Amino acid sequence: MDTTIKEVKDILEQVKEQLSGYGEESFEFDFLGATHKASIVYDTDPExxxxxxxxxxxSGIDLSNHRGYRPDSITEGAGIDVPEFLWWIGNDRPEEDYEEAEEFIQFEKEHFWTKVYMYDHGGRTVNITGFDCRWDSGTAGIAFxxxxxxxxxxxxxxxEKMGEEQIEARGERFLEYHVELLDQxxxxxxxxxxxxxxxxxxxxTSDSCYSYWGDQGREAAVEEVLSLLEVRLEEQWEKKPTYLINQNGNYFEVQGELDPEKLPGCKFYTTQDLMLREVVKDLNVDWEELADSAILVFDGVWSTMKDMTEVTHFEGSVEDFILGFEL
Structure with a gap:
């Protein structure tokens, strides 16, 4: 968030807090008379x-050690009998009197590969480290x-100038990514x-975008929402009417730079002995019309209409405050 407008920044922080997390989330809010709704949703028709x-x-993933998959259910198969290959691996790679040993040895010589474990109970999830459940999980196949x-x-x-270990590390990194993508x-x-x-x-206006994968993708989606809202809210802020309210309860709209010489009167309520909320009650103003775009000025004390409890104190004259106030 690059905005320098406090009101916009505060709203965006609320949006980020509400949308961060897991799964679908929505947050609706009003800002300067407009209603915005930001949502993170599931992509129900992903590629x-x-x-x-x-x-x-x-490269590929062959899950044919699971009864629900053929070798080519996910990608092209590994080109070997994966259930038999896993048995061979689990029995210390026997070579003598084992018909497929040569084929498996060649496969390992030419490929980086890893076991793919699956938990299958009311839904399926995979990883390369294994699951604790002995009943509903096991080795489903390999990634290669x-x-x-x-x-x-x-x-x-x-x-090609890298050492064998460096190349292997990059192969293993790809396999981890590939299985994580399948899991998502x-x-x-x-x-x-x-x-x-x-x-x-x-x-x-309404905008949307889809195909954000996994936790990192979801975080990226939230950041894009914040970027879009930042633009919209800043545009609203630049166009917003600004009002000053004088001691008689009259208010007037200010366009562009504030000029103290154009202010009606120059006397404003003091809050030295009165609570600001009580002072406001005495002003003859249409609060619904002003909403949170009004600026209340009282002898160096000001507040927006939206939050009467947070009052910012300004040391100096009302004229100095107005000259220093940025629309």
């Missing part, structure tokens, strides 16, 4: 990232990528945002 997006050559692809496509700035897709952790603004004197 399939494994069918609609481009991915590094030869050719070692040559990591270098050829420069994943995470990999290049399975759980529906894809978001969008919507901002609706209703104005009293101009056309209403």
């Amino acid at each position: 399939n990232p494994f069918k609609d997006w481009d991915h590094p050559k030869g 990528i050719p070692k040559a692809t990591v270098v050829e496509e420069g994943l995470y700035q990999a290049h 897709w399975m759980k529906g952790e894809v978001y969008g945002w919507d901002v609706e603004s209703e104005y009293p004197d101009q056309d209403d």
